[in-house]
Amino acid sequence: MKETFVKALHSWRNEAEPKSGIKLVIIGGVAGGASAAARARRLDETAEIVLLQSGPDVSFASCGMPYYIGGEITDRNQMAVQTPESLRKRFNIDVHVNTRVTKIDTDNKIVTATDETHPGSQTTIYYDQLILAVGSEPLKPPIPGISRKGLFALRNLQDMDAIVGWLNDMPNKCTTCSEYGTKMHAVVAGAGFVGLEMVEQLMRRGLEVTVVEMLPQVLGPLDIEMAAIIEDDLKAKGVNVVTGDGIQEFLPINGNEHGDDPSTVVKLRSGKLLPPAQIVILGMGVKPDTKVVAEAGIECTPRGHIVVNDYLQTNKESVWAAGDAIEVLNPIVGNGDKWAVPLAGPANRQGRMIADNIFRDGQNMRRFKGTYAASVVRVFELIGACVGMNEKMLSAKGLPFASIHVHPGSHAGYFPGAKSINFKLLFHPNTGQIWGAQAVGEEGVEKRIDVISTAMQGNLTVEDLGDLELCYAPPVGSAKDPVNIAGMAATNVLQGLVEQVDWKDLKRAASQPGVVILDVRNPGEIEKNGPLIEEGCNAKIINIPLDNLRARVREIPADTERIIVSCASGQRAYYACRILMQSQSAKVENLSGAFKTFSRVSERV
Helix, strand or coil: CHHHHHHHHHHHHHHCCCCCCCEEEEECCCHHHHHHHHHHHHHCCCCEEEEECCCCCCCECHHHHHHHHHCCCCCHHHHECCCHHHHHHHHCCEEECCEEEEEEECCCCEEEEEECCCCCCCEEEECCEEEECCCEEECCCCCCCCCCCCEECCCCHHHHHHHHHHHHHHHHCCCCHHHHCCCCEEEEECCCHHHHHHHHHHHHCCCEEEEEECCCCCCCCCCHHHHHHHHHHHHHCCCEEEECCCEEEEEEHHHCCCCCCCCEEEEECCCCECCCECEEEECCCEEECCHHHHHCCCCECCCCCEECCCCCECCCCCEEECCCCEEEECCCCCCCCEECCCCHHHHHHHHHHHHHHHHCCCCCCCCCCCCCCCEEEEECCEEEEEEECCHHHHHHCCCCCEEEEECCECCCCCCCCCCEEEEEEEECCCCCEEEEEEEEECCCHHHHHHHHHHHHHCCCEHHHHHHCCCCCCCCCCCCCCHHHHHHHHHHHHHCCCCCEECHHHHHHHHCCCCEEEEECCCHHHHHHHCCCCCCCCCCEEEECCHHHHHHHHHHCCCCCCEEEEECCCCHHHHHHHHHHHCCCCCEEEEECCHHHHHHHHHHHC
């Protein structure tokens, strides 16, 4: 068997043109690895490039897999961006699929690999330069029953095909579906990006879906008030959303492990049993696939991520690393702070950069400046996007921050079809440095987060955002773009033109004496949408529409110590604050995000 595998290696090699350059071996052939291989060939026609990939596919569209499962992508062939054959033909790359690396000897520059289709086979491959693009693997906690049939993680096209096949076949096996309705039921474990993409696509296939998240919210990268927008929409679409509860056990239907129905009962830590699920998707996160890497003495963090320097070199000579498996600089914090950001975009750029650095032979090598974690997800009609750091991250690092919430339209309000963008900007309260941003809405969301990401990479401040010149035409934008508006609102805070009270602090503030909560919405708005906060608190609640405020300002008691102002989205409240700050002795504050933010998350406080 070993002899067969070695012959296969040499036969592929002999078909290629003779090489007089270096021998580059790349472990991993998806985002970072494939990008490195293609770039290396463009830089040097004489290099011998060997690409080793476990499984049968290279350079596949891993981010598109949920959409093929749901049927939005209908052509299976489109999932392969490149094939082993196309990489060999176009780039003259020696591609070996179904090849798992079992050992790396960095002293002698040898990689040992096995052919996955022939257990027990083994071959050794020498290298001059080695790139590790080993990626990540799904987390599978030691939960009883996690190895049952019908439970799937989603890492590669084989997982994707297995899920599609199971879904197609399951109606013939489900004996309990009629007891719980005519639809099949799916449980998605984990409400991150991939988990929610799978929720949407399973619903698209007609399944009833429950999503279970151990955190108190969906989409951990967003702050809770932003994630709540998506959570509320999920519930409105009929998704059963369970947060703040984990999975304790996966059980067979009716306790019969050997029954004909392979459905699974999910038992939660709270003791609750979910209705039988005909499929369970495990989306509990990922971990770096670096066991073999660490065994080779290549430095890894306690969580298993490969440690690299600014040039993406490891601690071993001639060994480089890219993609999900590495820890990178966090340029937002600086001072050498690092984080792990498993995203396709950075992985592709890292692979390209490593190829550049290898073939520059130590001259004018490129530095990887770090990752800003720009991310986006579509969940039904909503788009959620973020970049940089959220409140949880900033608090964990003890970094000072302020935030603003604005709710501008995606384009000019007078042009039909404008959609509200719920936008949050986090920044340093003294310097105006942008820490991060989050946005949720139906239209124009990712464009604005892309602008913020670019601004962060250019070291712009919130004051600069207000001055940015961005495209405008009524169907696609506004004369004051949402990014401009966010920057202006943050600058007002930075310059002391308005003080804010965070939505999380409103109930506590309302319990104190000497506080007036001033709602400057029109009475009809309050009647339609409800009051900001219910009567019965110690604070005095007053409604004075903004346009009447100057004439009725004496209705605010003279002994008031603190005035908290709110409206529907925040703009009118800011105008009211400016009026009151120049006419009242009491402390005046604007409720950040106003009614639109507070009403959505008030019960979560």
